[in-house]
Amino acid sequence: MKKRTPSPKITEDEFDQIYRKYYSRLFYYAYGFIEDSEVCRDLVSDVFGQAWENMARLESATVGSYLYSCVRNKCIDYLRHDQAARQYAEYFREVAEEEEGMTPEEMEERFFAVKQIIAELPPRTRFVLEQCYFNNKKYQEVADILDITSSAVKKHIMKAFAILRERLSVIKS
Incomplete structure (x- = not known):
């Protein structure tokens, strides 16, 4: 050889x-x-x-x-992060449309409900959501911090969105 x-x-x-x-x-x-x-x-x-x-x-x-x-x-x-950001923006456009007819008190109640839902997310999922969307970190940066793959970061984001949608739809009903 x-x-x-x-x-x-x-x-x-x-x-x-x-x-x-x-x-x-x-x-x-x-x-x-x-x-x-x-x-x-x-x-x-x-x-x-x-x-x-x-x-x-x-x-x-x-x-x-x-x-x-x-x-x-x-x-x-970049494209994965951009796609998730577009989904996030679309979700909040829908929420904003719903909120147009709301009173300030109802909007404040919704805001606190979202904060509460985020606080109750599993710790790692909450950390990923906060890093990506509140601290503007890229998926790879968060993946490096947590020593996971960027696709695992994306799964945490999708999980957080699913929980938010589900819990907010229950609150609306």
């Missing part, structure tokens, strides 16, 4: 060349997922920031595939 020789590690000078070579390619790759140039610039910059921090562990032979994988994953995380 032939022993694999590790590729040489990347130096700072090589990193600069890699940045110049891949930045625009990765930007357009991200743009294929997310048609928002500012978001794409931020995502690609984040990936290069991570790559810079991990430069000592990167290998010249695989750096291109590493960068593309990171950009793809960042785009997927």
Whole structure:
């Protein structure tokens, strides 16, 4: 069996060349997922920031595939978070429409009901909801804090929304 020789590690000078070579390619790759140039610039910059921090562990032979994988994953995380945020916004649009005919006292009662429901969520689900929607953290950031996957974060968010919808519909009845 032939022993694999590790590729040489990347130096700072090589990193600069890699940045110049891949930045625009990765930007357009991200743009294929997310048609928002500012978001794409931020995502690609984040990936290069991570790559810079991990430069000592990167290998010249695989750096291109590493960068593309990171950009793809960042785009997927962004789209998942964006989708959940749209669902959240839609839910609150519906709630706002219901509240149009409410008195200030009824609205105050609804507000306290929502706060109470959130306080009664399972601790991890409440933490995830608060981090994502009150502290504006990305799913991956919360996943890193809790040492879980970003899909587990999404499941906690969906669970929180389901509980909120269910409990609020009981209150309305």
